[in-house]
Amino acid sequence: xxxxxxxxxxxxxxxxxxxxxxxxxxxxxxxxxxxxxxxxxxxxxxxxxxxxxxxxxxxxxxxxxxxxxxxxxxxxxxxxxxxxxxxxxxxxxxxxxxxxxxxxxxxxxxxxxxxxxxxxxxxxxxxxxxxxxxxxxxxxxxxxxxxxxxxxxxxxxxxxxxxxxxxxxxxxxxxxxxxxxxxxxxxxxxxxxxxxxxxxxxxxxxxxxxxxxxxxxxxxxxxxxxxxxxxxxxxxxxxxxxxxxxxxxxxxxxxxxxxxxxxxxxxxxxxxxxxxxxxxxxxxxxxxxxxxxxxxxxxxxxxxxxxxxxxxxxxxxxxxxxxxxxxxxxxxxxxxxxxxxxxxxxxxxxxxxxxxxxxxxxxxxxxxxxxxxxxxxxxxxxxxxxxx
Numbered sequence: 001x002x003x004x005x006x007x008x009x010x011x012x013x014x015x016x017x018x019x020x021x022x023x024x025x026x027x028x029x030x031x032x033x034x035x036x037x038x039x040x041x042x043x044x045x046x047x048x049x050x051x052x053x054x055x056x057x058x059x060x061x062x063x064x065x066x067x068x069x070x071x072x073x074x075x076x077x078x079x080x081x082x083x084x085x086x087x088x089x090x091x092x093x094x095x096x097x098x099x100x101x102x103x104x105x106x107x108x109x110x111x112x113x114x115x116x117x118x119x120x121x122x123x124x125x126x127x128x129x130x131x132x133x134x135x136x137x138x139x140x141x142x143x144x145x146x147x148x149x150x151x152x153x154x155x156x157x158x159x160x161x162x163x164x165x166x167x168x169x170x171x172x173x174x175x176x177x178x179x180x181x182x183x184x185x186x187x188x189x190x191x192x193x194x195x196x197x198x199x200x201x202x203x204x205x206x207x208x209x210x211x212x213x214x215x216x217x218x219x220x221x222x223x224x225x226x227x228x229x230x231x232x233x234x235x236x237x238x239x240x241x242x243x244x245x246x247x248x249x250x251x252x253x254x255x256x257x258x259x260x261x262x263x264x265x266x267x268x269x270x271x272x273x274x275x276x277x278x279x280x281x282x283x284x285x286x287x288x289x290x291x292x293x294x295x296x297x298x299x300x301x302x303x304x305x306x307x308x309x310x311x312x313x314x315x316x317x318x319x320x321x322x323x324x325x326x327x328x329x330x331x332x333x334x335x336x337x338x339x340x341x342x343x344x345x346x347x348x349x350x351x352x353x354x355x356x357x358x359x360x361x362x363x364x365x366x367x368x369x370x371x372x373x374x375x376x377x378x379x380x381x382x383x384x385x386x387x388x
Contacts, residue, residue, distance in 0.1 A: 037367075047275035057267060064243070093229075093242045101127055118353055119172055120164075167201075189223065196224075225245070291316055298364065323360045345364055
């Protein structure tokens with residue numbers, strides 16, 4: 001009988017992917033996973049076609065092709081206020097998740113502890129679990145995304161090695177403020193901790209909120225690995241292209257780890273995504289404007305149905321409380337919405353350290369065509385009306 005690695009044996013399909021698979025089987029509308037059905041910009045697709053036709057189909061350097069690393073470094077300087085050497089402090093990765101895996105493998109040991117802010121992105125915790133790293137969670141305020149600073153300080157132990165931040169946050173839509181980032185950075189410096197910031201939704205912020213990279217503040221760049229990618233901004237979740245930046249000694253070792261795990265990111269797609277840097281500033285403003293419309297439409301509809309939540313400040317998710325709804329818990333809500341309304345959502349327990357903490361919440365995603373969102377919301381409303 002085959003004996004599995006205990007950590008691998010405990011790996012289960014995430015609630016996010018499970019909801020998507022079941023939704024596809026039922027022919028439903030997926031408001032669970034952030035797959036985004038908006039088309040990839042034509043300019044980027046055409047550049048990828050050209051790269052394949054131009055025979056750019058062999059292995060690239062493990063850290064990514066030079067032109068893309070240079071373009072990323074220029075973007076990091078202009079948008080994120082980070083001044084990095086493209087060949088020493090920037091690496092292209094197999095998706096932002098691949099960058100996170102490489103960082104974990106490079107920097108952490110099974111005896112280490114890592115602090116997450118919950119609700120958190122489930123893959124962060126699952127990856128840390130897979131590598132035997134202990135996690136501690138700091139729960140953010142449900143009504144205002146506030147941070148309990150005393151709880152954060154108390155969570156730090158002699159084994160704490162790192163703090164992980166997702167901003168704008170999946171699943172809540174929280175955008176960490178400059179003041180919050182400064183507090184976290186100074187606390188990390190005081191205790192000599194590393195920081196990973198997942199900034200994959202950096203271009204999707206709403207009026208009154210600004211994305212700030214923690215590594216751009218004070219001297220925090222010396223202890224921070226900044227992760228981002230192309231999936232969300234350019235609607236190419238299946239391309240699996242991300243990137244990481246940070247101290248040269250860390251990034252160079254992460255690239256070597258990537259060489260062992262993935263060899264390299266997809267070469268023709270790396271050349272194709274270069275076209276993303278030719279997109280005009282109006283592209284990003286139009287994207288923000290369109291997501292704002294989707295957010296406001298979805299928020300109003302869900303609130304009218306009885307869901308309660310804090311309005312997202314960025315990204316394209318809503319973490320909704322279901323206590324006033326006709327569901328017993330998050331799994332019951334996800335099952336009924338999928339089976340009866342043919343709409344997939346993600347059970348809240350996927351985003352909490354203790355599943356019980358998320359039992360009265362579900363996550364909605366509004367990164368879909370307006371007509372599809374409207375149809376999904378109407379189906380949810382009809383289902384709820386039939387249960388009252």
